[in-house]
Amino acid sequence: MNIGYAIKQARISRHMTQAELAAGIVSRTSIVKIEQGHQDPSFNTVEKIVERLGLSIAELYAYDQSSRVLTYNQILNDFKNLFNSTQINDVNQLLFKIEQVPSNQTMDNIKIVLKAFIDVDVVEMADLKKQIDPVWQSLQKIDNWSEIDLFLINYMLYFFETPIAENIVKHALKCIDLKYPHLLSLKNAFLLNLSYLYLKEHNSTYAQYYISRSLTLSKQLKRFDLVYINKIRLMLIDSNSEAVEHYLQQLALLDDNDLLQGMIAEIDQLSYLDGNEAK
Missing domain, CATH: 1.25.40 (Serine Threonine Protein Phosphatase 5, Tetratricopeptide repeat)
Incomplete structure (x- = not known):
């Protein structure tokens, strides 16, 4: 998804200035860079932007002419390949994609764990442990973990x-x-x-x-x-x-x-x- 293009088109359709969109979220300069594709916004920033625009992330995707339908299996494959990356932007992009598929337990678990993972340096560890605890409680009940379970657990070790x-x-x-x-x-x-x-x-x-x-x-x-x-x-x-x-x-x-x-x-x-x- 071209996130900057989608944000720009959604903003223009609402007759909103860049300053109005940015207020209290990021600087106007950041909005300019995001729309031009020169800055990758975090998942939390995108959530605030779409709330300001009165959209869901799924609806934001409709403004991206280059967006494509993402399948459940594509997201699972992206998640399994993610641990080879050192780019936090790759994690954010995967979180965006997860918003495009129907919610289920696996997608919810991946989202919870990845959000905790990217917040590890800015949120208290005790709070992060509470976030991932439901995921771990469900995994503890399984004797034989699946591939996706194992990838999830790898991200959870630090907690x-x-x-x-x-x-x-x-x-x-x-x-x-x-x-x-x-x-x-x-x-x-x-x-x-x-x-x-x-x-x-x-x-x-x-x-x-x-x-x-x-x-x-x-x-x-x-x-x-x-x-x-x-x-x-x-x-x-x-x-x-x-x-x-x-x-x-x-x-x-x-x-x-x-x-x-x-x-x-x-x-x-x-x-x-x-x-x-x-x-």
Whole structure:
């Protein structure tokens, strides 16, 4: 969907100025950039804009001449491919698409989890846990998780205490090994995320174990970006700043600035290089 074009057409049809549409939501300059396709609005911003326009998101799509009918399966496929992306805009775009299909439990669960995921840095963790709790309660009742269940759970790991997350990951990996052996990339994502949770706790023993497993799988998948991330994490545990810098330079050569900046932020957050002792 060309979201900027749709917003512009809807605004014009209501004889509304850009300043009137922007008031209390974003700056007029932001509206100009959004309409010109130079700025991607967040899902929350679009919700406020369509409310100001007196529309639903589904109705907004009607103003986009290039929009197409989105099927349920297309959205599920987009969701399954989403974990390979480092772009938060991709998450927002998927949320827009979900609004275009009839609501059901799966779509509602995906929307709840993705909204919590993109709000993780701006909303209190306790509030986010409350948001995703209904999703987790429904998943807990299932013995054999589906593919979509597993992708949902991968996004939810950060909202659990680490020992609970580890038990969840163990069950998820067992499901993948038994039922979905083709989901090696998702298996690796679980290992990466769990190792990060242990790194945040400075629990180097468990972190190193899961990093090593992910490193082996990353090499098998020929995911050099993930190989470098795992090597950086191992060097953080060893407080080897020279090696960390070396692998950061290798990561930079892959020309994924979002991934690089995310890794730099992770290094700052983990603070192993500041002399903190690992357990």
